[in-house]
Amino acid sequence: RVLASLPGVVRYLRRERPLAMLTSLNHVNIVGIWARRLAGVDTRLVVNEQNTLSLEAPHSPRRRHRLMPRLAKRFYPWADRVVAVSRGAADDLVRAVGLAPDRIQVVHNPIITPELREMAAEPLDHPWFQPGGDPVLLAVGRFTPQKDFGTLIRAVELVRRSRPVRLLILGDGPERANLEALVAELGLLEAVELPGWVMNPYPYMVRADAFVLSSRWEGLPSVLIEALFCGVPVIATDCPSGPNEILEGGKHGLLVPVGDMEALAEGIRSALAGNVPRPTSASWQPYVQEIVVGRYLDVLVGD
Numbered sequence: 001r002v003l004a005s006l007p008g009v010v011r012y013l014r015r016e017r018p019l020a021m022l023t024s025l026n027h028v029n030i031v032g033i034w035a036r037r038l039a040g041v042d043t044r045l046v047v048n049e050q051n052t053l054s055l056e057a058p059h060s061p062r063r064r065h066r067l068m069p070r071l072a073k074r075f076y077p078w079a080d081r082v083v084a085v086s087r088g089a090a091d092d093l094v095r096a097v098g099l100a101p102d103r104i105q106v107v108h109n110p111i112i113t114p115e116l117r118e119m120a121a122e123p124l125d126h127p128w129f130q131p132g133g134d135p136v137l138l139a140v141g142r143f144t145p146q147k148d149f150g151t152l153i154r155a156v157e158l159v160r161r162s163r164p165v166r167l168l169i170l171g172d173g174p175e176r177a178n179l180e181a182l183v184a185e186l187g188l189l190e191a192v193e194l195p196g197w198v199m200n201p202y203p204y205m206v207r208a209d210a211f212v213l214s215s216r217w218e219g220l221p222s223v224l225i226e227a228l229f230c231g232v233p234v235i236a237t238d239c240p241s242g243p244n245e246i247l248e249g250g251k252h253g254l255l256v257p258v259g260d261m262e263a264l265a266e267g268i269r270s271a272l273a274g275n276v277p278r279p280t281s282a283s284w285q286p287y288v289q290e291i292v293v294g295r296y297l298d299v300l301v302g303d
Contacts, residue, residue: 002031006038013039020300024048026068033075044302047076048083050109051219052241054096056146072097081299083107085220088241105299110292111225112284116202120230124203128193134164135272138208138232140201140223143173143194145216148237150175150182151261152214157186158265165272167192168208170201205230210271216258218242228252228283233276235267252283 013021013035021043023032029047036045053069076082076097082104084090090104128136137156141147149169156167169179169192176194183192198204201223205211211227213236220242227234228246234253236243247253254276256263270276285291 002028006031006035009035010039013041013043017041018043020044020046020302022046022048022296022300024050026050026053026072029079030071030075033078037078044081044300045079046081046083046299047079048085048107049089049093049219050085052089052092052217054092055217055240056219069096077103079103080302081105083296083299085109086242086245088245089219092241107295107299108287108292109220109222110289111222111287112229113289116226116229119200120202120206122200122203124207126204128166128168129204129207134166135209136207137165137167137210137212137268138170138201138204138227139167139212139214140170140204141213141215142171143169143175143179145175146218147171147175148214148216148259149179151259151264152212153179153182153186153188153192154261155214155264155268156192157188158261159268159272160188160191163269163272165191165268168204169194170196170198170204172196202226202230205232208232210235210268210276212264212268213237213243214264215239215243220246224253225284225287228279231278233271233278235264235271235276237264247283252279 021032023029036043053072076099082099084093084104084106085108087106090106093099093104094101139152156165159165179194183189205227211232211234213221213224215237217239224236224243224246236253236255237258238244238255239258244255247255254267256267
């Protein structure tokens, strides 16, 4: 469908001759690059890379996505500027795609919006968040190997050997059956809940005792920034890329090794003991919509 849009984009560029064009998502970026070239216009083209390309591509079930590093290496140099959502994603573009560092600019995603503020203030009706209940850990994301929720579930089982705690994972995806089987195997049916996607996860974040990101890799995990805004203590794997940058090396939350259930369990214990402070506004201020929009305008206008 994206490829089918190419003739229409070419016609638009020739007719309107816009000052600048911004594309996002790597397969859309390739189409945008070709559209400008075929249109023969001087529109400034900025492409946005949202993930750690060298890690994302090999795990994709789609062949065109697995080819993306090679396509990016061939065509991204045709863009006027490449925007990466994190410093880690930018470094990956240098290593995996061969882009010159001076062609890349880091601009974070606009995560903190007025709508997010309103949604976080909404009420929540869930029995686990009643006064006097066991502490609740929250995780949010698609059920895929990337998110590594299996390690999180195993870590919760370790924690429960010494103290009560519950885990709520909001999301869905192809790994659901495997995760449900793991929950049953570990005897956690009363302690781990997988309710599926919810339209508004932010009231859960506001009320959770800790938020956990267990990913193997990321680009710039929006959900981690949203959790910081909601004021919940966070524990995140130090995966490439994003968590270390967002948490400033552990200043705004706890970082643990990737795929290490013992370290993750110890991090959870530390958070439940009150040793991981609640984040301040300094942790999420760089991701406020107005600030990010200003930075994008600077990139689009150019040097």
